[in-house]
Amino acid sequence: MKSFPSSLSHVAQFFERLPGIGQKTANRLAFYLLRMPERDLQEIADHLSNLKSRTKKCHICHNLTEEDICSICQDTKRDISLITVVEDVLDILPFETGDIYQGYYHVLHGKIDPLNHIGPEDIYIESLMARIKKNGSGIEEVILATNADMEGEATSMFIRNRLKELKETHQFSFKVTRLGYGLPIGGNVEYADYMTLRKSIENRNAYE
Amino acid sequence: MKSFPSSLSHVAQFFERLPGIGQKTANRLAFYLLRMPERDLQEIADHLSNLKSRTKKCHICHNLTEEDICSICQDTKRDISLITVVEDVLDILPFETGDIYQGYYHVLHGKIDPLNHIGPEDIYIESLMARIKKNGSGIEEVILATNADMEGEATSMFIRNRLKELKETHQFSFKVTRLGYGLPIGGNVEYADYMTLRKSIENRNAYE
16 A cells, blocks of 8 residues: 555555455445545544543443443333343444343353463452342342353353352342253254254254 | 343443444444443543544545645655545555555546446546646656456546546646456356456466
8 A cells, every 4th residue: 555645554454454454445445435424534533542542341241331230230111130241332232122021130240261371360250149149039040141152051051050059058040041952943954063963963852 | 121221231232233233243243342441431532523624525536534644645755656546545555555556646536427426426436537637747657547347447438538628638648547357366267256357357467
C-alpha cells in the first residue's frame, strides 16, 4: 500500500490484523470506508477510542457492561432461580435470541485448560460459588453450558463437583444440569462425527 | 446485542455495515478489538476520523494522496513515456506488486456505464486527454487497463477513439495498447468460460 496515503494504509493494516481478513479484503474495506459519510466515521472513531475504557465486567455475572451491573442482571423480570454458566460473553448471544431462556448467567471468561496453564483459579469459578452460596436457597437450577470440547467438559465436571460439595455443606436443593448434546437441527446423520452420534444415541427420546 | 454495552454494540454494528461481514463475524470482530492494546485502538480511531479529510485525489493522475501530487507521480525514477489507464485506485495495487511495471498511471474513477447513467464526462477522461496533449511528444505508450467486462471494454474503446483523434490532430506518435486477456496463470482449461477461452485462442503464442 506504499502507493496510497498513510491514513488509508493504516486503516487497511488495521483490518488486516483482524482474524479472517486477508490483505485484499483489508484494502477493499479501507476503500469502502472512504465512501462512508464523514459523520459515521467520526462516530465509530469515538466508539473505538472509548471501547476499552467504557467496557467493564458486571460485578455479579461478569458479562460486559458500561455500568457496574449489566443489563441482564438489572432485569428484574427474569427467573431468579435459574443460572446458566457459560465460558465467554459471546456465548450469551444465542441464549438471548428468540425467547428461549429467561434466567440469569455466569460468565467464566475462559475454561480450565491445563495445557495452556489455565487452572480453576484463573476463571470466575470462585465468584460463582460465592454467588450461589449467598442466594442458594432461592436457586432451583444451575445449567452448565460450557462448550462440548475436552476443556469445556473438564470445566463443567470441575464445577459440578464444587457445586455438589456446596449443596451438601449448605443443604441447598438446586439441580445441576448440563446442556443436551446430539445432532444439530438440520444436521445430517451421514456427516455426523461419531462423538456427536454417540451423544445423540445416548440422548435418544421415546418417539411413539 | 442488546445484552452488551453500547460502545461494543456500535462497533459490532459498524463491522456489520461493511461488505461481506455478517452479524456473527461482526460480533466476533468487536470482541477481538476489546483484547487489542488501548493505544492501538486510539491510533486507529485517529486515522478513521481523519481518513476522509486527509485523503484527496492527485492533481495529475487522480490516485489517492494526502498531498497535492501522489507518491507515484512524485517518483521521478519512473518511465515518463508510459501511462496506464485504470478504472479504480485499487487497480494500481497489482501493478505495483513485484516490480512488473515502472510507468505512471491515470485513474478514471469509474467506467462508462450507460445503464447506470455514467457517461464519459463523469469519469476522468478529459483530464487524461489534457495530460497527454500537454506531454504528448514525450509519451511512447498508453496502456488501457480497464476491466475485461462490457463496461470496461466500452470505456477502453471510447478512450482509444479519443486518443486516435488526438494523435492525428497533434501529430503524436505514441502507441495505444490494451492488456492481454487469456487463461489466468494456474487456470484450468476445464473451468474456463468460453469468452476467456476465445481470448486465449486469439492471443495464442508461437511455442516451438
